[in-house]
Amino acid sequence: MTAIPMETGLLLAGILFMLGLISVMIRRNIIFMLISVEIMLNAAGLAFIVAGSHWAQPDGQIMFIFILTMAAAEVSVGLALILQIYHQLKTLNSDAANFMKG
């Protein structure tokens, strides 16, 4: 375990984070955007675990559990909203939801 330095782990987390970030930016489908955000959150969770293991503390993993919980809550609300939007717009294209601007 100790063979893998913390930086490598963080780098992995960072790459994961960037992947999520980029796909949020380029995806139009709201569900995919939600998924991408989840990826970013998980990347953050990974970073916590890496950091926690570096300092040999359980805190990182605890934080990960928090993040998971929160993500679940978020997704549930998010999906409900997406359903509602699909009801109204008949599309999941996030660009279509731009009634408010200016």
Added chain:
Amino acid sequence: MTLTDFQHLMPLLILTFAVLVSMLVIAVGRNHKIMYVITAVSFLAAFASLYDLRDVGRYTIGPLLVIDGFGVFYIGMILLTALLISMLSYAYFEQREERKEEYYILLLLATIGTCVLVISTHFASLFLGLEILSVSLYALIAYLRTRERSDEAGIKYLILAAFSSAFLLFGMALVYASTGTMEFAGIASAIASFTELPLLLLTGFGMMIVGIGFKLSVVPFHMWAPDVYEGAPAPVTAFIATVSKGGVLGVLIRFFMEVDGFRYPTLVLIFTIVAIASMLAGNLLALLQRNVKRILAYSSIAHLGYLLVAFLAGNEMGVEAVTFYLVAYFITTVGAFGVVAMLSDKERDAEQLEDYRALLWRRPWTAAVFTAMVLSLAGIPLTAGFVGKFYILAAGVNTQLWLLVVMLALNSVIGLFYYIRIVAVMFQQPEAETQVEPRGKLRPSIYVASVGTLTVLALLLVYIGVYPSGLLQIIQGLIATTTP
């Protein structure tokens, strides 16, 4: 957790209890009025329980939370604001068909989250508080789910908030990685031991600022604000504008004071840029806007910029100024959205400037209150906003932040332009006298509740504007216990 810990957390416990009771009540039978009473009473009770904590000094509960004067004051402020908002909400939702009862649960939950936020001293509690707040807000914003705009606002807020939360979390992880602790105090001592800040830490801080900045809706993380303000029901907007931002600002101040972030020119520079950009962009965006809710959104962006000026002063006076300004800003914003809520009808909120035309002649009292609120936002004397702005300027001048102070003055002028435009619209002559009142008349009791709330707010506004000594004393007394 000892018994005294619970005593010190009494306000939170009361609110949590109220949430549980509410759910049970809903399970038994839906009744808007009962829900409303439960909420209001619980807010009051929670606020009353703060009385015991008035001389608390500094009481830490594990590594996660601390109850001190600062926290008590902010909790008190949040509770009162939430109470006022719930009072306005009652009248607002009474006219609508949706099921109203869950609204209060969400409101209570969001308030709990904010309260946790301002007393947190640990990333975990910070995160928990923030997410309780956020998740409740997603639902609150989209509460009127049959309105397209509500849903649009909800999903926008959800995706963007989650997105920024990811930044915050990743930033926290990086900070944790480089310091080995998630306690504010621990981070502070860890930083103090560094001769030069490691890149990891700086990146972490930077990413955290993104997360925090989003919640504060400062430039460049402000873009969600107008859309969400517009789409959310008026009382919820008031909540986002006041409680949520106030809570985040509270924790930001706590964190910065703890780690003494003002020592680092990089951080100060970032906040300076953000402050100036927020003031400018907020005011310029509002300049010719015709939607009142969006105007208030943009103006709140600018006001956060003003607040950052005092925040950047970085001393006790700065904290006092921020706190004072927040009080004034809370009163004003709640009042303004209260008027918006009061004038709204079933179909839509009263958000177009046209809805306010000749208000002074149609409903003089409402118009007078709204005028007072707008003038307070503009920082005109006799209102709390003036004293607040004065305090911020004083804090800025005291620490010689000339650039920021001058920008503030300049932006106040730009701001004036759109504030007085609102006022001007209100005293315009009605186009045609025949324009009948289309709004369905409310039951008098509800009307009285709204008007009463607004009256209280207006009186408070003027009282603080004319005689700020009392509030000042409280703030100084409570905050002196916090800052080392």
Added chain:
Amino acid sequence: MGELLWLIPALPFAGALLLVLFGKRISRMLVSAIGVGSVGIAAAITLVLGIEFLSSRPDFIRQELWQWFDVAGFSPSIAFHLDALSMVFIFVITFVGFLIHIYSTEYMAEDTDYARFFACMNLFVGSMLMLVMADNLLLLYLGWEGVGLCSYLLIGFWYKEPANGYAARKAFIITRVGDTAMAIGLFMLFQHFGTLHIQTISTEAAQVWSVGNETAMIIALLLLGGAVGKSGQLPLQTWLPDAMAGPTPVSALIHAATMVTAGVYLIARMHVIFELSPVAMTAVAAIGAATLLIAGFAALTQHDIKRVLAYSTISQVGYMFLALGVGAWSAGVFHFMIHGFFKALLFLCAGAIILALHHEQDMRKMGGLSKKLPVVFYTFLIGAASLAAFPLVSAGFYSKDQILWLQLAGEKGNIWLYLAGLLGAFITSIYTFRMVFLTFFGEEKTHVGHKPTLAILVPLIILGVLSFAGGFIELPHNFGHVVLFSDFLSPVLPAVNVVEGLSQYEWMLQLLAAVVSLSGIFIAYLFYYKKPALIESLHRSEIAMALHRFWHSGWGFDQLYDTLFVRPYVYLSKLNKGDFIDSIYTFIAHITQGAHRLFSSTQTGVMRNYVAGIVVGAIMIITISLLL
């Protein structure tokens, strides 16, 4: 005896006040009584005072009413100072004023604004008295501006005609230009003496400054500026001919007898300052000489009888300046008095003619009036003789002769000034008698309507007598040597130093003056009565006509000022009517609105753009935190 002093200006003021307050409500009889009576009583008091003054011969009488104000030692009073100089002036003002008031009761009888006319006239008399009786320059300035106001009001009396209003404003504004110079002079005087009290300044100036002092020169020139404006001298003379737009009694009183000579009074009053500065003295004389010539030539070509008289006034005041400029103080004042008589007379006669001819003022449409208006004719003749300095019998001869004589004999005189004066005298007699021949001789061209009655005739006759007899109180030494007038003035005004050994040639000069005057009359007789064909031949000459046009327009001064000052100012003012500074602020406002639009376009409402915004912000923040 001095206790009554304040009544002299106060009475006309009171009359004016009463007329302003009640003029609309009382009968014309009462208006006349108040208007004429107030000046009449003032004249009577002047007479009493004058007699006592002559008998007891004090240097001056001073009466202080109250202190005007007192700021850090600047403490002028509302106080009157009566000495011989003031005495002469108030005598002319009240008496001629009184006569003209009487005259006006008939002249203005038909006018709807009868009360307003008398209110203004009374106000004028009061202000003019204030001017000449003031014991300090600030009070003098009050009178000075007061007469300017009345002049404005009376020139524009018939306000419905825009041209009258224009003439009135022109008069006020141009004299104000001079007043500005005078005001600056007052600032300087105050700076150096800490007071504007005339006597104190006069006493101290002589002690503090030596002759040729530069400050004294500047002050004197500035005061001269004021005098030039008020007295219609070069280069501020252009308002006076236009001022004839007012009713004729006004022209007689204000623009001939009294107000236009205020400049003479000012210079005589401040003679101490002027004497300290040879440059200023020369300037006074030179201005006088130039003015009298230019105005004389202009008078030659005018058709409007009142304009002839106006230019003649300018020219005659030029003589007074000429006298003052060589230090012949009392000669100047003497000419002022005589001029006051005969010019008032001429104007009043002209007024009678104008009234008779249904407000016709063009001399080409007059003629043959000697039969129809005999009294007017004879009195006019006396006046004309006096103006043309008809030898021996006219008052004008003596007063003008004294001036001419002192140009040569006086220490500060010189031959060029004398020649200018002589040439002026020649032209004067030509245009004067051109007027006489054109109006009274030849055939009748316009029907005579209103025949003057007593109220007009009596003043004419009295003034005629004065124009004739007035000269005999001051006669040259080879003509009986009467020096009553200069003797009277001697405590105030120093006598001129005469160059030794010239006095035996005085008779030659007198003869020359007489010849010049008579030959001028003869030429006028030839051209305008005997052989009008000569004029016709002149009209055919291109050069003569060009010269005629040039002189007729008053030497093109109006045109010059119009292009130099009026048009540019009006143009600039109209150009900038919208206030270009305002557009700077409008520009700022536009920029701000542009910025608003720019920022607004970022709020697209598309979520992905918002995400991108956050990312950009994040990149910026992280870059900053990593780079710094």
Added chain:
Amino acid sequence: MILVWLIAILMAGGVLAWISGKVNRSLPRWIALGSVLAVFGLTLYLWLSNPAPVLGSAWLVQYNMPWIPQWGISFSLALDGLSLLLLLLTFFLGLLSVLISWREIQTKVAFFHLNLLWVLAGIAGVFLTMDLFLFYFFWEVMLIPMYFLIGIWGHENRRYAAAKFFLFTQASGLLMLLAILGLYFIHGNQTGLYTFSYFELLNTTLAPEAARLLMFGFLAAFLVKLPIVPFHSWLPDAHSQAPTAGSVILAGLLLKTGAYGLLRFVLPLFPTATVEFAPWAMLLGVIGILYGAMLAFSQTDLKRLVAYTSVSHMGFVILGVFAFNEWALQGVVMQMITHGLSTGALFIIAGFLYERLHTRDIRQMGGFWSTAPKMGFICLVFVMASLGLPGLGNFIAEFLTLVGSWQANNWLTVFATIGIVLATIYSLRIMQKIFLEEHKLKQALPDLNAREMLIAIPMVVLILWLGFYPQPFLDTAQPSIREQLQAYTGSAPEREQVAEVAGPETKTIEVVLGEKKPSPNIHISKTLNQ
């Protein structure tokens, strides 16, 4: 305590007037009239009961109560001669404003009077307060009601004008606030006493650089308010669009707050910095005089024309203030009063005309003398006042100012004096276009009625009084002017000693029979020898 009453009565009267509007339409007018009369009476009483300036202190009445002790702010009012005169002017014009609105204002009468009285209260506060925070407070308080006055009851372009007025004054006011704060902290750091008290802050010692910056902060507010070219552009719009009472208060009083600020704060607080800046300030004044006069000439909107004359006249104020001597400052004080009267009167006449004709365009006027000679006469008096005719108050003001500024700067004074010629040009144009020439309208213009004469006559009397016997006013202002000038040990005191001997002393009517030109100073030295 009487000082508090002055403000309290007005504020309470305003609220009362507003409420009473529900009961009766004309009740607000009477309440407003009553409260302004009451404060006017109080001020008159103050004036009459303090006839002679008390030696030693310029302050007649003081009132002090802690307000926000944490910041060293107190509710501190004090009255000296200068404030007293300006209060008299304020309430006099306030009285007239109520009267002229009697018929002009027919909509929202109650709210109008609320605003009117609150403006007056704000202005009175500005003139009275001796705490810089409070000063800023009142400075802003008077804007809001003024904004409403213009914005609600103004003419066709009122919202633009009101907004412009508001933005200009606010922007400059904020700069002043920064300067006040700067001064507060500098003083606090020096002495450890953090206070906004004027009397304490007077003792602050400032580094030259700091003094300059702070002075500009103060100047910004006052010069915009005054206004000085190039910061004047709010004024023509605000003045021409406001209702008559609004114009009167704007021109008569609001502009004076700027002048008052210069006298009260800028001069004593920054003695060195102002001396440095003086030539530039005077230059600005002269530019203002000439520029305003020139613009006034070409205006066709009567109220706009008069507004530009204000710009021109206010140039004299700054010219005088920065001459730093007693003559000039007395001139400035006189100018404040007389300009308040004369320009106020011209606006009132414009209001009378507007009521009758519903236009302010002078191209459509003319020949009104024939049907309205009373109005013509009143207008003539004030036109003459505005061109500085001696015998009317403005002359004393302008002459003293120029005499004073001459001692400071010759050439600028010369140009300022030329401004008087330009004043003549535009002033006479007013008379010509409105009252003279041929009557252009079909219907006759009704002359002034009794109420209007009641407004006009006191103004005429006052302006004449000021012209012929201004001494009571000068005496009242003198001690405070000396106090403001304390820091400037210029030539004024020396000159004074020389001149006091030279001037005649007695006020009774006396007759002196001259002998051999006795100059008065000889006369006095004789009595001294005896």
